[in-house]
Amino acid sequence: MEVRFEGLSKKYRGKYALKNFSATLENGVYGLLGTNGAGKTTLLNLFMGILKPDGGEIYIDNENIRSLGTDFLSRIGYLPQYPQFYRDFTVAEFMDYMCVLKDIPRQYTKPRIRGLLHRVNLDEAAGKKVGALSGGMRQRLGIAQAMLSNPGILILDEPTAGLDPRERIRFRNLISSFAEDRIVILATHIVPDIEFIASQILLLHEGVLLKQGSPKALTDELTGKVWALELDTPDVPRDLIHHTISNMAREGEGIRLRILSDTKPHPEAQAVTANLEEVFLYHCGEEAM
Amino acid sequence: MKERIISFCRLTLYELRKAFGTVWMAVFLAVLLLANGWRLYDSYHQEVAKWEDYPQVYQECYAYLSGSITTDKINSLMSVYGPLQERFPNLSREYDPNAYTYSEEDDYFFFWELFYEPIYYDYLYQNHAVQITTQARELAALYQELGNSYDAARNEILAQDFAGRWVPSFGDTRHYEVLLNYDFSSMLVLVLCLFALCGVFVTEKETGMYMLHRTTRLGGPATVGAKFAASAFFSIAVSVLFFTQDFLTLHLLGQRWEALSDPVYVLWQLEYTPLRMSLGMAFLTLGAVKTLGVLCCCCFFLLVSCLVKRVLSSFMVSMALLFGAVAAQNLGGVGYPGKWCNPMELVIARELFTQDDFVNLFGHPVRYFLTMILGVILTAAVVCLVILYRNRSTRAGLLEGRRRHVSV
Structure with a gap:
């Protein structure tokens, strides 16, 4: 499957929320990375038809989504940001309701619900009320409902927001397991969410696509721009405060710094391999901090 | 589908x-x-x-007076209610062992409210309906002559509505x-x-x-x-x-x-x-x-x-x-x-x-x-x-x- 965005734009009150966005996505996990207000949700909403674009086109396998009609909707699975669902529904009821909404023939609903609940490890919670689920369980229910129609495109908007580290790792693994033979678009501003599972990163800033590439390619681009420095003083020296410090850790009386700089910021600084957070920070500036 | x-x-x-x-x-x-x-x-x-305190009296009177309104029933009612009506408002409020209820005055109100007034309304409704029908027809004809087609039609409908209305029973x-x-x-x-x-x-x-x-x-x-x-x-x-x-x-x-x-x-x-x-x-x-x-x-x-x-x-x-x-x-x-x-x-x-x-x-x-x-x-x-x-x-x-x- 291939999704192609061509010059997609959206304005709110005269200001671009997304400007001339073009990208081609093939099977794999795509991390849509950007600060709050970078245009991630706008892009997803344009893709799903919730918003009307001010310009641009979207194609799926070279077919414009306008010509696909509601058939397009059966090709996507969507997990919105902070879903509450219906607190009074049981997990099984909610899944069945989503099957009705997705117009899945009745003969397929029960085995599909059972299978998905098993995959997301919620089979024992099938009779539980949605309101009684933990945040992580609710997110797993969210991804299970998104997978009901076995979509070719899975869209996840800030799926790990509010989850504890264990649930976050569990959820990441789940996304990886669902990523086979489909496009997964994962919008987030939390870098570790996509660092290890995304095959491609789309870096958005102020509505503009700044970078697209694999995590390795993006981090390689910063070779010679990330520096590690260990100092015996407890404070950051005055001459370094103008640099972007991506990490600062205290060690005894001294400090350990990671600095983003096009030039060597300190005589004792050592060039190190960049991580994705630093790529994000480098391109999005202080706003990303 | x-x-x-x-x-x-x-x-x-x-x-x-x-x-x-x-x-x-x-x-x-x-x-x-x-x-x-x-x-x-x-x-x-x-x-x-x-009148909840006199269910027996009410049951007996109702059993006789309910159903078709006949002259006999009206005469029977008037034989009890008529003398009370003539003497009203000079009826006794004292306890009377011969009264149907507590006193003569209570008897008057009991029969007036529960039987006389509703039966009187039912009995005279036909006359009232005939009057309305006649008047409506006359007015319809008059408005027709005056060229007021709206009021003529309105009165015609009224006449049709009230024609033949009567209350057959109590x-x-x-x-x-x-x-x-x-x-x-x-x-x-x-x-x-x-x-x-x-x-x-x-x-x-x-x-x-x-x-x-x-x-x-x-x-x-x-x-x-x-x-x-x-x-x-x-x-x-x-x-x-x-x-x-x-x-x-x-x-x-x-x-x-x-x-x-x-x-x-x-x-x-x-x-x-x-x-x-x-x-x-x-x-x-x-x-x-x-x-x-x-x-x-x-x-x-x-x-x-x-x-x-x-x-x-x-x-x-x-x-x-x-x-x-x-x-x-x-x-x-x-x-x-x-x-x-x-x-x-x-x-x-x-x-x-x-x-x-x-x-x-x-x-x-x-x-x-x-x-x-x-x-x-x-x-x-x-x-x-x-x-x-x-x-x-x-x-x-x-x-x-x-x-x-x-x-x-």
């Missing part, structure tokens, strides 16, 4: 489950049913309490009078519907589910349709439940059914009613019109739920609207702006049927109650269209996009 209908029915069932199938709703419904039962009992006893109608004037259940139904419907659309926003709806095949117009169907089903079911409770409770309290087959104008409040049907049918009609009024009120609740962002705001705004509609209906009298848009006019249905009024519609006399029903239905239809438009217009991209090409 069959699969589509099944999907829609399943969606509707889920909408019913979502909005109305909660424990709170069941508890609230049970509490309101109990409150209504208590209020019915209280209303009935307020009406009949004065029956106890006190519980029916209570039923006719009983509005408490309508208010409870409206409160219940307000409570249930204020969240129908707004809950989707609060839970974030509207985003999921928009990305599913049946999450758009089909879900809106299912919401309408579920809300209509709920409001009709609740109305039928409460109005049936009114009817059955008052029958159980009154223990008499015979007046149900009498003509509707056997109730003095409906002396000039345009309805020509039995009392039983009239109560069914009133129930149907009330239910229609409740349904129209529900359309407004749904509209508010569609426009605001919080359930609490929806509840408050809907409540304010409801109070406004009740106040306008109560204080507005015959004419106030927007009367034809106020569903409370249908909820308090008896007032539509007490007078044989007409409205001049393009030179034709149309019955007042019909114009009211039509006006409120049209208003509700407009409200429904706004809700549909509102829900359709928010699906801005995909659906509208198909109709309108967006170029780069």
Whole structure:
């Protein structure tokens, strides 16, 4: 499957929320990375038809989504940001309701619900009320409902927001397991969410696509721009405060710094391999901090 | 097609489950049913309490005087009531062991209120109807001569309405009078519907589910349709439940059914009613019109739920609207702006049927109650269209996009 965005734009009150966005996505996990207000949700909403674009086109396998009609909707699975669902529904009821909404023939609903609940490890919670689920369980229910129609495109908007580290790792693994033979678009501003599972990163800033590439390619681009420095003083020296410090850790009386700089910021600084957070920070500036 | 209908029915069932199938709703419904039962009992006893101490006397007199109104029965009644009437107001208030009730004065009021006045009304109704018919025909002819076709047609309809009207028998109608004037259940139904419907659309926003709806095949117009169907089903079911409770409770309290087959104008409040049907049918009609009024009120609740962002705001705004509609209906009298848009006019249905009024519609006399029903239905239809438009217009991209090409 291939999704192609061509010059997609959206304005709110005269200001671009997304400007001339073009990208081609093939099977794999795509991390849509950007600060709050970078245009991630706008892009997803344009893709799903919730918003009307001010310009641009979207194609799926070279077919414009306008010509696909509601058939397009059966090709996507969507997990919105902070879903509450219906607190009074049981997990099984909610899944069945989503099957009705997705117009899945009745003969397929029960085995599909059972299978998905098993995959997301919620089979024992099938009779539980949605309101009684933990945040992580609710997110797993969210991804299970998104997978009901076995979509070719899975869209996840800030799926790990509010989850504890264990649930976050569990959820990441789940996304990886669902990523086979489909496009997964994962919008987030939390870098570790996509660092290890995304095959491609789309870096958005102020509505503009700044970078697209694999995590390795993006981090390689910063070779010679990330520096590690260990100092015996407890404070950051005055001459370094103008640099972007991506990490600062205290060690005894001294400090350990990671600095983003096009030039060597300190005589004792050592060039190190960049991580994705630093790529994000480098391109999005202080706003990303 | 069959699969589509099944999907829609399943969606509707889920909408019913979502909005109305909660424990709170069941508890609230049970509490309101109990409150209504208590209020019915209280209303009935307020009406009949004065003579509750003399059930035996009433039973004996009623057994003889009920049914067809004959000269013998009238003579028998007058043989007891006539002497009391002649001596009124100089009747004794002291206990009298020979009295039917407590004293002579109580006897007078007992017979006057329970037998003389209703039988007198029933007996003379035919004469009254003949007078109205004759006068209406004369006026119709006069207006015809004067070239006033509207008033001529109006009087012609009046003459047809009252022609041949008579009350063939006497029956106890006190519980029916209570039923006719009983509005408490309508208010409870409206409160219940307000409570249930204020969240129908707004809950989707609060839970974030509207985003999921928009990305599913049946999450758009089909879900809106299912919401309408579920809300209509709920409001009709609740109305039928409460109005049936009114009817059955008052029958159980009154223990008499015979007046149900009498003509509707056997109730003095409906002396000039345009309805020509039995009392039983009239109560069914009133129930149907009330239910229609409740349904129209529900359309407004749904509209508010569609426009605001919080359930609490929806509840408050809907409540304010409801109070406004009740106040306008109560204080507005015959004419106030927007009367034809106020569903409370249908909820308090008896007032539509007490007078044989007409409205001049393009030179034709149309019955007042019909114009009211039509006006409120049209208003509700407009409200429904706004809700549909509102829900359709928010699906801005995909659906509208198909109709309108967006170029780069």
